Amino acid sequence: xxxxxxxxxxxxxxxxxxQIKETVHAIDIAREMSFSKPSVSVAMNKLKEAGYINIxxxxxxxxxxxxxxxxxxxLEKHVILTRMLxxxxxxxxxxxxxxxxxxxxxSDKTWEAIKKHAKFVEK
Amino acid sequence: xxxxxxxxxxxxxxxxxxQIKETVHAIDIAREMSFSKPSVSVAMNKLKEAGYINIxxxxxxxxxxxxxxxxxxxLEKHVILTRMLxxxxxxxxxxxxxxxxxxxxxSDKTWEAIKKHAKFVEK
DNA sequence: TTAATTAGTTAGTTAAGACTAACTTAATAT
DNA sequence: ATATTAAGTTAGTCTTAACTAACTAATTAA
Numbered sequence: 001x002x003x004x005x006x007x008x009x010x011x012x013x014x015x016x017x018x019q020i021k022e023t024v025h026a027i028d029i030a031r032e033m034s035f036s037k038p039s040v041s042v043a044m045n046k047l048k049e050a051g052y053i054n055i056x057x058x059x060x061x062x063x064x065x066x067x068x069x070x071x072x073x074x075l076e077k078h079v080i081l082t083r084m085l086x087x088x089x090x091x092x093x094x095x096x097x098x099x100x101x102x103x104x105x106x107s108d109k110t111w112e113a114i115k116k117h118a119k120f121v122e123k
Numbered sequence: 124x125x126x127x128x129x130x131x132x133x134x135x136x137x138x139x140x141x142q143i144k145e146t147v148h149a150i151d152i153a154r155e156m157s158f159s160k161p162s163v164s165v166a167m168n169k170l171k172e173a174g175y176i177n178i179x180x181x182x183x184x185x186x187x188x189x190x191x192x193x194x195x196x197x198l199e200k201h202v203i204l205t206r207m208l209x210x211x212x213x214x215x216x217x218x219x220x221x222x223x224x225x226x227x228x229x230s231d232k233t234w235e236a237i238k239k240h241a242k243f244v245e246k
Numbered sequence: 247t248t249a250a251t252t253a254g255t256t257a258g259t260t261a262a263g264a265c266t267a268a269c270t271t272a273a274t275a276t
Numbered sequence: 277a278t279a280t281t282a283a284g285t286t287a288g289t290c291t292t293a294a295c296t297a298a299c300t301a302a303t304t305a306a
Contacts, residue, residue: 004263006260006262006263019294026252026284026285027282027283027284030161030283035263035264035265036265036266037283037284037285038264038265038266038267038285038286038287039263039264040283040288041283041285041286042264042282042285043263043264044261045285054229059283059284065279068149078186085236086185088233088236088237088239088240089236089239090233090236090279091232094230094232094233095233097230098229098233100226101227101228102228102229102255105221105224105225105228106221106225107217107220107221108211109217109218110208110211110218110221111160113208113211113212113213114211116211116212117211118285122263127292127293129294130290130294131248147278148254149253149254149256150251150252150253158293158294158295159250159294159295159296160250160253160255161254161255161294161295161296162293162295162301163254164253164254164255164256165255165256165293165294166293166294167254168255182253213268247304248305249293249296249305249306250303250304250305250306251302251303251304251305252299252301252302252303252304253300253302253303254289254296254299254300254301254302255298255299255300255301256297256299257296257297257298257299258295258296258298258299258302259294259295259296259297260288260293260294260295260296261292261293261294261295262291262292262293263290263291264289264290264291265288265290265291266287266288266289266290267286267287267288267289268285268286268287268288269284269285269286269287269298270283270284270285271282271283271284271285272282272283272285272304273279273280273281273282273283274279274280274281274282275279275280276277276278276279276282276285
């Protein structure tokens with residue numbers, strides 16, 4: 001089964017929320033992403049089915065090992081791409097928006113190449 | 124009306140075909156993009172509706188002024204992004220694939236910034 | 247001249263991913 | 277105790293964009 005762009009976005013957001021909040025609920029995601037509750041509810045069940053998250057009886061959402069791996073990789077892409085675009089002279093808002101779209105399109109090979117270059121640029 | 128990723132891909136492909144062939148037919152696009160004839164037929168009618176292409180009685184497809192503008196910009200992004208990724212050490216096949224996805228995500232602001240940097244790098 | 251191929255269209259299907267409306271259930275406040 | 281609010285689910289709708297099946301129309305070949 002192919003991994004989907006929207007799933008990466010949800011997993012990334014779960015990780016981000018978990019970094020600033022004790023527990024993550026569907027409603028937090030809905031608010032953060034400006035999506036409706038049903039959209040998030042349905043998406044969470046798909047992520048659960050796919051083995052990327054667990055949801056306990058209190059509705060608390062946690063990333064599984066595989067979910068965390070995707071979330072971390074996606075977030076890393078987001079952060080570094082944003083930084084690179086800002087470095088190139090793009091304003092922060094635009095940089096974040098574009099990075100958020102680009103992060104899903106970049107293959108592992110390209111990502112390694114970009115990271116190598118980013119490391120060089122950062123010095 | 125928001126411009127769609129798939130439309131940019133179609134317009135770019137029409138431009139590419141027109142650069143190597145006298146006339147462009149729906150069937151050429153279908154073959155080039157590995158899409159079914161009906162998919163292309165429907166897509167072409169939407170592009171016509173939107174004013175991006177004309178289709179004459181022989182089924183020959185031509186870009187309008189606005190369609191050409193989008194096609195050229197998209198193709199430019201494709202070419203330069205591919206070149207940049209190859210420069211960064213990505214193999215050609217991967218570079219082309221990733222560039223084809225990324226080209227739709229990049230805002231005008233970011234594109235200007237990247238081009239400026241690309242110009243610098245090319246020297 | 248009839249048969250076969252080619253190009254294009256129409257109708258209907260599927261899938262992802264958003265939406266609203268309306269429901270349940272649980273917690274909170276009066 | 278009852279009413280309200282909050283969280284989550286279910287059902288059904290919409291759009292985009294692909295698909296197959298089946299059609300028309302025009303060209304080409306036997």
